[in-house]
Amino acid sequence: MKKIWIAAIASALALSAAACNTGTDKPLTNRSKNPLKKITFVLDWTPNTNHTGLYVAQEKGYFEEVGLEVEIVQPPEGGAEVLVASGKAQFGVSFQDTMAPALVGDNALPIKAVAAILQHNTSGIVSRKGEGMNTPKGLEGKKYATWESPIELATLQNVVEKDGGDFEKVELIPNTITDEVSALKTQAVDAIWIFYGWAGIKTQLEALETDYFAFSDINPVFDYYTPVVIAGSQFLEEEPDTAKAFLTALKKGYEDAAADPEKAAAILCQAVPELDPELAAASQKYLSPQYLADSPRWGYMDPARWNGFYSWLNENGLSDPQLPEQIGFTNEYLPQ
Numbered sequence: 001m002k003k004i005w006i007a008a009i010a011s012a013l014a015l016s017a018a019a020c021n022t023g024t025d026k027p028l029t030n031r032s033k034n035p036l037k038k039i040t041f042v043l044d045w046t047p048n049t050n051h052t053g054l055y056v057a058q059e060k061g062y063f064e065e066v067g068l069e070v071e072i073v074q075p076p077e078g079g080a081e082v083l084v085a086s087g088k089a090q091f092g093v094s095f096q097d098t099m100a101p102a103l104v105g106d107n108a109l110p111i112k113a114v115a116a117i118l119q120h121n122t123s124g125i126v127s128r129k130g131e132g133m134n135t136p137k138g139l140e141g142k143k144y145a146t147w148e149s150p151i152e153l154a155t156l157q158n159v160v161e162k163d164g165g166d167f168e169k170v171e172l173i174p175n176t177i178t179d180e181v182s183a184l185k186t187q188a189v190d191a192i193w194i195f196y197g198w199a200g201i202k203t204q205l206e207a208l209e210t211d212y213f214a215f216s217d218i219n220p221v222f223d224y225y226t227p228v229v230i231a232g233s234q235f236l237e238e239e240p241d242t243a244k245a246f247l248t249a250l251k252k253g254y255e256d257a258a259a260d261p262e263k264a265a266a267i268l269c270q271a272v273p274e275l276d277p278e279l280a281a282a283s284q285k286y287l288s289p290q291y292l293a294d295s296p297r298w299g300y301m302d303p304a305r306w307n308g309f310y311s312w313l314n315e316n317g318l319s320d321p322q323l324p325e326q327i328g329f330t331n332e333y334l335p336q
Contacts, residue, residue, distance in 0.1 A: 054250060122290060142170065180203070265285075
């Protein structure tokens with residue numbers, strides 16, 4: 001699903017590339033006698049507040065402190081997973097739901113999630129306020145913009161039916177949306193799946209009154225990990241100390257972003273100047289508590305929650321072959 005988002009905003013990706021270079025091409029000032037080891041990190045989308053800790057760690061020299069030089073790059077059309085699996089990037093951003101098809105079958109990709117960026121799923125359905133879509137049943141007879149992903153549609157069907165609704169009555173239209181606020185204001189669609197920390201905050205800033213419900217509030221199985229940091233399995237096996245060093249520095253970046261949202265947003269906007277500073281600041285204020293939330297430490301992934309979502313996919317015929325337990329993630333490389 002997120003891969004389709006990438007294709008939909010290809011022009012925005014091109015604009016962001018220069019900004020990423022701004023953040024990664026500056027001179028290294030703390031070089032030790034040993035040369036820095038080069039690491040490539042591929043994003044999932046244009047830079048945003050999901051990535052703030054990465055840019056904070058870059059700006060504050062945390063990667064250099066552990067002997068690394070990190071280059072941040074934009075994703076190819078196929079997404080970060082392929083680049084990481086091929087070894088052309090050591091780390092990237094993905095999502096537990098869209099990782100699932102890549103983990104099994106003859107063409108399975110050798111990747112693993114090594115850290116959760118957010119501790120809880122902050123996605124859900126946004127609609128115009130007062131039109132009855134504040135609960136899933138209210139989607140009956142309304143236009144929902146779909147990416148036509150099997151997991152997406154099964155998730156939506158689950159919450160609609162849990163709320164006593166008839167999923168067959170939801171009008172599904174192709175999702176070509178690049179601006180959620182405009183799409184809702186013009187009534188091109190009635191309901192959109194969003195990540196509240198960005199698109200939801202944007203509706204507030206643009207004075208669009210909305211209703212919203214989160215998937216995880218309807219069914220706890222949907223409190224899966226999204227987004228996550230992924231790494232190549234071969235890289236993890238061959239260079240575990242490098243992986244641990246990178247995550248140690250990244251953890252410090254996200255902890256700083258959690259502790260000081262205002263400063264973190266300023267660092268992000270300095271590295272990515274085309275971002276709207278007001279949106280970045282408001283989004284950062286919302287997301288900063290989500291980086292650690294109720295977790296004992298940044299990045300930790302609860303095996304019960306991870307396995308629970310993949311078990312749900314298996315039970316609903318959404319993975320062929322079925323996903324085994326403990327596949328696709330590890331906490332082994334996180335700092336204690």
